[in-house]
Amino acid sequence: MPATLAERPIPQATAAGAPRRGPLLEVEAITVRFGAIHALSDVSMDIHRGEIVAIIGPNGAGKTTLINVISGFYHPQQGRILFEGKDRTRLKPFDVAALGIGRTFQNVALFKGMTVLDNIMTGRLLKMRGHFLLDAIYWGPARRQELEHRAAVERVIDFLEIQAVRKTPAGRLPYGLQKRVELARALAAEPQLLLLDEPMAGMNVEEKEDMSRFILDVHDEFGTTIALIEHDMSVVMDISDRVVALDYGRKIADGPPDVVRQDQAVIDAYLGVAHE
Amino acid sequence: MSELLRAVFVAPFADMAGNMPFLLEVLIGGIAAGLMYSLVALGFVLIFKASGVFNFAQGVMVLFSALTLVGLMERGVPVPVALALTVLTMIALAFAIERVVLRPLVNQEPIILFMATIGLNFFLEGFGEMVWGGNVKKLDVGIPDSSFILRGVQINRLELTAAVTAAVLVAILAVLFQRTKTGRALRAVADDHEAALSIGIPLKTIWVVVWSVAGLVAIVAGIMWGAKSGVQFSLSLIALKALPVLILGGFTSVPGAIVGGLIIGVGEKLAEVYWGPLVGGAIENWFAYVMALAFLLVRPQGLFGERIIERV
Numbered sequence: 001m002p003a004t005l006a007e008r009p010i011p012q013a014t015a016a017g018a019p020r021r022g023p024l025l026e027v028e029a030i031t032v033r034f035g036a037i038h039a040l041s042d043v044s045m046d047i048h049r050g051e052i053v054a055i056i057g058p059n060g061a062g063k064t065t066l067i068n069v070i071s072g073f074y075h076p077q078q079g080r081i082l083f084e085g086k087d088r089t090r091l092k093p094f095d096v097a098a099l100g101i102g103r104t105f106q107n108v109a110l111f112k113g114m115t116v117l118d119n120i121m122t123g124r125l126l127k128m129r130g131h132f133l134l135d136a137i138y139w140g141p142a143r144r145q146e147l148e149h150r151a152a153v154e155r156v157i158d159f160l161e162i163q164a165v166r167k168t169p170a171g172r173l174p175y176g177l178q179k180r181v182e183l184a185r186a187l188a189a190e191p192q193l194l195l196l197d198e199p200m201a202g203m204n205v206e207e208k209e210d211m212s213r214f215i216l217d218v219h220d221e222f223g224t225t226i227a228l229i230e231h232d233m234s235v236v237m238d239i240s241d242r243v244v245a246l247d248y249g250r251k252i253a254d255g256p257p258d259v260v261r262q263d264q265a266v267i268d269a270y271l272g273v274a275h276e
Numbered sequence: 277m278s279e280l281l282r283a284v285f286v287a288p289f290a291d292m293a294g295n296m297p298f299l300l301e302v303l304i305g306g307i308a309a310g311l312m313y314s315l316v317a318l319g320f321v322l323i324f325k326a327s328g329v330f331n332f333a334q335g336v337m338v339l340f341s342a343l344t345l346v347g348l349m350e351r352g353v354p355v356p357v358a359l360a361l362t363v364l365t366m367i368a369l370a371f372a373i374e375r376v377v378l379r380p381l382v383n384q385e386p387i388i389l390f391m392a393t394i395g396l397n398f399f400l401e402g403f404g405e406m407v408w409g410g411n412v413k414k415l416d417v418g419i420p421d422s423s424f425i426l427r428g429v430q431i432n433r434l435e436l437t438a439a440v441t442a443a444v445l446v447a448i449l450a451v452l453f454q455r456t457k458t459g460r461a462l463r464a465v466a467d468d469h470e471a472a473l474s475i476g477i478p479l480k481t482i483w484v485v486v487w488s489v490a491g492l493v494a495i496v497a498g499i500m501w502g503a504k505s506g507v508q509f510s511l512s513l514i515a516l517k518a519l520p521v522l523i524l525g526g527f528t529s530v531p532g533a534i535v536g537g538l539i540i541g542v543g544e545k546l547a548e549v550y551w552g553p554l555v556g557g558a559i560e561n562w563f564a565y566v567m568a569l570a571f572l573l574v575r576p577q578g579l580f581g582e583r584i585i586e587r588v
Binding site: 071073092093094095097098102103106109110111112113114118121122123125126145146184186189193 | 362456457460461463464467468470471472473474475476477479480539
């Protein structure tokens with residue numbers, strides 16, 4: 001298994017060359033309101049290169065809103081978002097994707113009519129150069145490029161162990177596999193930062209273990225920085241380097257899993273309820 | 277009773293076998309007509325695939341492009357320039373539609389977008405009439421509407437040209453959609469807007485591209501149909517002929533639009549010539565719809581349409 005999907009290395013903190021200093025992503029005092037509802041109030045957090053950060057909190061705490069803001073689906077009324085030190089608060093989702101921030105959705109957003117292979121190929125779109133006319137006749141560079149990216153996609157498919165369903169329309173797969181295909185599509189784009197919105201929601205114990213393993217493998221193999229929302233505390237404790245807890249749109253804790261687990265505010269808001 | 281059965285099930289086939297060159301002529305006529313339907317159906321498929329919108333205005337887009345071309349030619353604009361201007365007009369139209377119709381209605385129900393295209397339909401019809409006038413215009417593309425004889429079979433030059441044009445256009449579009457970056461982006465947008473955004477596809481660009489391509493297809497269809505039957509407002513009604521083609525071929529399949537067109541074209545010609553006399557003729561006009569209805573019962577997604585998948 002090569003360390004990269006394509007022939008070129010993925011930029012990462014530990015790579016030789018000139019690693020940038022400072023956090024990969026900085027969220028600075030953002031506030032998001034929907035009418036009178038404060039989905040997020042004055043939330044700040046950093047994500048450092050190579051980290052796995054878990055975002056936890058009760059339902060309605062603002063976890064998904066935070067992910068939506070980072071990925072450009074919502075724009076905050078106040079505050080800034082910096083990626084690699086540059087302000088990108090107002091960018092549109094497709095521009096954010098082009099920066100190298102990939103994501104998955106809570107309610108699986110796959111292209112249901114397309115095969116698993118085609119779904120994952122769409123993840124490579126940003127890596128492909130545009131040859132609209134050559135595309136039309138499927139000739140020369142367009143064809144070479146297609147084959148090159150196909151090879152990268154096959155490596156993702158091997159990596160996430162979904163060979164058996166490559167040709168199946170995504171909409172026909174069981175839920176757990178759909179989640180894995182969505183991860184594969186995000187991964188095919190070789191993101192620097194991967195945002196996973198409840199990657200294990202609705203899964204049984206075995207599926208959760210598989211998914212945890214894949215997330216850790218992605219992190220180890222490609223050096224991808226990962227932020228994920230998760231409800232299952234045992235999973236969070238197992239795989240994350242750091243935990244950020246939200247409640248009612250405010251950040252109530254931020255630190256190593258062991259510390260956050262014993263934080264009184266977190267226990268009151270969340271753990272106390274979830275684990276009587 | 278047995279006489280009726282004979283007239284329906286035996287006699288027509290005996291007629292076919294009895295005069296092969298004539299049968300061949302009927303088939304060729306059917307194929308030619310079918311490809312002309314396909315040209316119109318293609319425009320629907322393109323837009324449906326990329327935006328999930330059934331574009332009611334596709335027929336009027338065909339009319340509008342033909343009107344623009346003829347109108348410019350009538351005013352003494354040289355043909356290549358007129359053609360280029362028509363292409364630019366359709367691309368400008370695509371930009372305008374994205375800005376005025378699609379963007380404000382993003383994430384709305386398909387039925388809302390469908391109604392918006394009905395509005396677009398009437399706007400374009402009125403606008404075209406206002407600018408270019410409502411009288412019937414003749415479109416001369418330099419290909420005579422005459423026939424030559426090949427091995428005892430009559431072939432119409434104009435129909436042959438239309439058929440070849442349609443075939444080439446379809447081949448290009450089919451490859452574009454199935455095998456390339458652009459095609460995959462188009463399909464992705466059609467399937468899920470949010471997911472498409474998350475992997476870096478700019479929706480607006482894709483919509484402009486797809487409506488432009490549908491506009492270009494409309495120009496080709498407009499030229500072919502206009503050369504055949506004159507540029508007039510009934511041209512927009514050929515959109516109705518494309519409906520059974522879409523039902524047969526599937527709303528999401530480019531090859532389906534072609535195969536559907538061929539089946540409808542050949543089917544209605546055969547029905548008219550061999551079975552028509554039984555009921556006094558003129559079944560060509562409704563036979564296609566009956567075929568489409570029968571087909572709906574068996575395979576609602578069409579021959580090549582993407583399976584309708586509903587998890588419960």
